[in-house]
Amino acid sequence: MRRAELGDLGAGCSALGFGCAPVMGRVGRKASLAALGAAYDAGVSFFDTARSYGYGEAEGLLGEFLQGRREQVVVSTKFGIVPARVSALKRAVKPVARAVLEVAPGLRRVVRGRLQAQSWGGQFGVAAMRESVEASLRALRTEYVDLLWMHEPTLGVLERGELMEALEALVAQGKVRGFGVSGEADVVEAALGMGVKAVQFGCGVFAPEVRLAEGVVAVGNHPFGGAAGVVRCREMLAAVAGDERTPEVLREKLREGGDALLADVVLNVVAGGSGVQVVVASMMRVEHVRANVAAMERSRFEAEEIGWLRAAMGDLQEGA
Numbered sequence: 001m002r003r004a005e006l007g008d009l010g011a012g013c014s015a016l017g018f019g020c021a022p023v024m025g026r027v028g029r030k031a032s033l034a035a036l037g038a039a040y041d042a043g044v045s046f047f048d049t050a051r052s053y054g055y056g057e058a059e060g061l062l063g064e065f066l067q068g069r070r071e072q073v074v075v076s077t078k079f080g081i082v083p084a085r086v087s088a089l090k091r092a093v094k095p096v097a098r099a100v101l102e103v104a105p106g107l108r109r110v111v112r113g114r115l116q117a118q119s120w121g122g123q124f125g126v127a128a129m130r131e132s133v134e135a136s137l138r139a140l141r142t143e144y145v146d147l148l149w150m151h152e153p154t155l156g157v158l159e160r161g162e163l164m165e166a167l168e169a170l171v172a173q174g175k176v177r178g179f180g181v182s183g184e185a186d187v188v189e190a191a192l193g194m195g196v197k198a199v200q201f202g203c204g205v206f207a208p209e210v211r212l213a214e215g216v217v218a219v220g221n222h223p224f225g226g227a228a229g230v231v232r233c234r235e236m237l238a239a240v241a242g243d244e245r246t247p248e249v250l251r252e253k254l255r256e257g258g259d260a261l262l263a264d265v266v267l268n269v270v271a272g273g274s275g276v277q278v279v280v281a282s283m284m285r286v287e288h289v290r291a292n293v294a295a296m297e298r299s300r301f302e303a304e305e306i307g308w309l310r311a312a313m314g315d316l317q318e319g320a
Contacts, residue, residue, distance in 0.1 A: 001043035002296050004277040006074065007197065007217045009178045011146055013074040015271060016296045017046035017280035019221060024054030024061055027284045036065045038286045042293040045073045048200075048219070048280045049140075050151055051132050056083030059139035067141060075140060076147035076200075076219070078182055079132035080157075082123050124150065124157045126166045133175060144175050147217070149182035149200055155190055180217065185210050192216065203270050203279060204229055205236075205313055212275035220276040223266050233266060233313075240312045250305050259288065264295040265309055271296075272306045 002015040018039045023032045036047075047066070049058050059077060066073060123132070136145060148167070150157065157163065158181070170176040180198025181191040185208040188201045192213055201210055203220025206229060212218050224230050240246050241254035254261070271279050279296075283289045301309070 001045075001293065002271075004046075006146075006178075006277065007215055009074075009146060009217065011074050011177065013046040013278065014044050014296075015278055016044055016267070016292055017048050017219065017278045018044050019280040019282040020047065020049035020058045020062055021053050022282050022284050023049070024057035029061060031284060032061055033065060034286060035284045035289060036062070038289040039283065039293075040065075040069065040073075042289060043297075044289075044293065046076070046219075046278050046280070047073055048076045048221070050078035050081065050149075051136060052078075052081040052083040052151070054083075059136055063140035063142065070142055074146045075142065076149060077136045077140065077145050078149040078151035079129050079136070080122065080124050080151035080153060082128075082132075122154070124153055124160070124163060126162055129163065129166060130170075133170060137175065144177060146177045147198060147219075148176045148179040149198075150180070152183045153181060153187065155187060158187070158191055158194055158196070178217065182219075182221075200280075203274070203276050205233055205266060205269060206317060209274075216275075218276045219278045219280060220270055220274070221280040223270045223279050223281055224262075230262065233262060236313050236316050237262070237265060239316060240309065243312070246312065247305075247308070250301075250308060253300055253305075256300075260291045260294060261300075263288075263291040264299050264301065267292060267295045268299050268301060268306050269310045269313065272303065272310070 003012055004015045005012050018036065027035070047062060049062050051059065053059070054061070062075070066075070133148065137143065148170070167176070167179045171178065178198050180200065181188055181196055182200035185201055188199045188210055191199060192211075197215065198217040198219075199210070200219040200221060201207070202222045204223045204225040206225055207222070224233070237254055241251050246254075267279055267281075270276060281292055283292050299306070
């Protein structure tokens with residue numbers, strides 16, 4: 001597995017990270033544990049979660065899974081969005097809802113919107129932050145987290161000196177090894193301009209580019225851009241494969257198709273030369289874990305071919 005060094009954190013980890021957003025939400029306990037196990041066994045050692053994921057239950061399952069493995073991995077979590085409380089009734093119907101979404105994936109956007117409406121963002125007060133961190137530590141069954149992210153803060157939040165001082169105090173206490181900002185590109189760039197040394201942002205083929213400074217810990221998420229992004233990527237790759245200007249050797253590789261090819265292109269276009277050290281993917285099926293790991297271990301593409309693909313897909317994006 002390709003490795004990443006996380007700056008002043010003094011921690012090394014896999015360049016492929018496991019995103020826990022679907023854990024205990026659209027993906028249940030059994031499937032989540034299977035995906036976590038497949039990822040860990042394949043060498044994935046960066047796990048990204050949040051207080052709000054899985055109705056507030058994702059951290060707990062990750063903490064359970066990491067018992068006996070904690071010192072071998074890097075764990076990052078987030079504060080700022082408070083999860084909705086799950087009633088016994090909601091917990092009981094979750095398996096039914098997951099089954100419905102499997103046969104009607106078009107409903108996911110509707111369900112996601114309703115879930116977001118049941119969560120409370122903007123919880124960036126010092127007391128709320130401390131309470132969130134303590135809850136995360138209990139759920140994760142650990143004495144510290146490697147990275148603590150402000151979860152989708154506004155520009156105004158970044159200017160709160162008392163919050164930054166409180167975060168620095170957590171680092172001094174050993175409860176957090178480092179902290180940063182997870183959000184949209186404009187907020188992330190503003191944070192970098194204010195001296196923040198760790199950022200997380202959308203890093204897919206269609207995501208806006210973020211200008212990264214040297215020495216910054218950069219974590220990219222959502223590389224495939226969801227179902228719609230996957231469809232667009234497949235269309236682009238078909239167009240590049242059919243373009244006579246594309247070198248024949250590259251065209252031949254692109255004709256292979258399938259999930260493995262898609263993972264190889266997307267993950268290496270995102271990670272190659274972008275400054276992003278860790279790419280986090282929500283790979284909740286074992287076959288997706290295997291495809292993503294293989295892409296990061298042994299790409300079928302040379303560096304020059306990845307550069308060609310990045311430029312060609314960028315041209316297609318601009319022309320869309």
